[in-house]
Amino acid sequence: MSDRLFVLPQYLFPKQALTSFAGWVAGKERGAVTTWIIRRFVAKYGVDMGEALDSDIASYPSFNEFFTRALKPGARPIAQADLVSPVDGAISQFGPIEGDQIFQAKGHSYTITALVGGDAALAAQFEHGSFATLYLSPKDYHRIHMPCDGRLLRMVYVPGELFSVNPATARGVPGLFARNERVVCVFESARGPFVLVLVGATIVGSMATVWHGVVNPPRGGEVREWDYADRQIVLKKGEEMGRFLLGSTVVMLFPPPPLVFNPAWAPAGAIRLGEFMANHSTS
Numbered sequence: 001m002s003d004r005l006f007v008l009p010q011y012l013f014p015k016q017a018l019t020s021f022a023g024w025v026a027g028k029e030r031g032a033v034t035t036w037i038i039r040r041f042v043a044k045y046g047v048d049m050g051e052a053l054d055s056d057i058a059s060y061p062s063f064n065e066f067f068t069r070a071l072k073p074g075a076r077p078i079a080q081a082d083l084v085s086p087v088d089g090a091i092s093q094f095g096p097i098e099g100d101q102i103f104q105a106k107g108h109s110y111t112i113t114a115l116v117g118g119d120a121a122l123a124a125q126f127e128h129g130s131f132a133t134l135y136l137s138p139k140d141y142h143r144i145h146m147p148c149d150g151r152l153l154r155m156v157y158v159p160g161e162l163f164s165v166n167p168a169t170a171r172g173v174p175g176l177f178a179r180n181e182r183v184v185c186v187f188e189s190a191r192g193p194f195v196l197v198l199v200g201a202t203i204v205g206s207m208a209t210v211w212h213g214v215v216n217p218p219r220g221g222e223v224r225e226w227d228y229a230d231r232q233i234v235l236k237k238g239e240e241m242g243r244f245l246l247g248s249t250v251v252m253l254f255p256p257p258p259l260v261f262n263p264a265w266a267p268a269g270a271i272r273l274g275e276f277m278a279n280h281s282t283s
Contacts, residue, residue, distance in 0.1 A: 034062060035057060035060075045138050051071050079275055081277065081278070085147070087271070087273055089136040090269065091271055093133045094132040094265060097126060104170055116156070130259040132261075134249065135249050142243055144196075144241055150235055154185075177251055180200050181200035194254050199250070207248075259278040259279065
């Protein structure tokens, strides 16, 4: 089956209603029923509970509490690199930004401006820079951490679609990551600005940041923005910055000159929080 045919049903079924329902179910505390659901999920996806700070499945009052579980201290060492992976997951794509075009999958690209919600001035800072798109599957740890030290400048909620973000959908839906609902976080670092985008998806009940809490819901049809330039919200490399309630994707943008990525990285390759992602170019 072609990727276009595979994703066709996603254009037809009520993604927002399904997502709202999934979020409601995941947030409920149902005692033994919740524990049974979590056990089935752990068995189906092979979740390693040995890494969790709390490995007792029965101790989680809701599926959301389980899904956003913390890791044991030291479970993810932070590499000595300029930039580290902010998540556990898989590499979707990464590399140079060609002008203002970000590569999504064979035959598909989208613009920086579209990704960040239409802000052309912000987008211009990343032309000819670098990007990395990282996919979090259901089995992965779902907290998002900082790739480097950064001071928060802005956060923008951009409404959008709720397509799945799995690899087949990325190949089949044009401009997927610039079409889906997303939260754009703009930081300043010692090497200039960078952007970390949390991309929503089908049954992603919500996205949250450590400085704001839950950003969505509510879901609406308008862009919402928060300005933090007059505050000192500084997060260190490896520190938690947010989380997904159910799996999704992170897109990062960095300004030129292009980064020197980990030579072991390749599309579809597995990654872990804290591993070497890239160094800044010395040229």
